Amino acid sequence: MADMGGMKLISPTPGSTVTITIDASVPRMLAVWTAGEAETVVISGTPIDGQNLMCLITNDVGLGRVITFGTGFSPAGVATGIVSKRSMVTFVASGGTFYEACRTIGVLS
Numbered sequence: 001m002a003d004m005g006g007m008k009l010i011s012p013t014p015g016s017t018v019t020i021t022i023d024a025s026v027p028r029m030l031a032v033w034t035a036g037e038a039e040t041v042v043i044s045g046t047p048i049d050g051q052n053l054m055c056l057i058t059n060d061v062g063l064g065r066v067i068t069f070g071t072g073f074s075p076a077g078v079a080t081g082i083v084s085k086r087s088m089v090t091f092v093a094s095g096g097t098f099y100e101a102c103r104t105i106g107v108l109s
Contacts, residue, residue, distance in 0.1 A: 017042060020055075020072075024048045034058040035065040035081060043072025047093035052101075055089045057081060059106075073098050082106030 007028040022045035059081030074097045085106040091098035
């Protein structure tokens with residue numbers, strides 16, 4: 001997708017497993033998608049130390065979607081969305097793994 005001042009915008013395919021392919025040539029990545037079911041997010045590739053990954057997830061009009069951060073994240077965690085709201089979860093890479101830095105659930109429109 002688009003590169004904006006050192007940030008790469010990507011739109012991973014929603015589904016039961018959402019794969020985010022890491023581009024180690026950019027310091028920041030923004031993954032944007034709409035969750036329509038419970039999903040597990042996994043990383044493909046190896047991030048560089050200090051790389052940021054921001055996940056902007058829109059919850060559809062169904063239930064509060066449970067998003068599990070799996071392979072590539074430590075520790076694996078869960079974010080439960082709020083119907084028709086957005087959530088932002090931000091990660092920072094160290095040693096080839098993403099660690100959660102912060103989250104905002106259901107307050108963005």
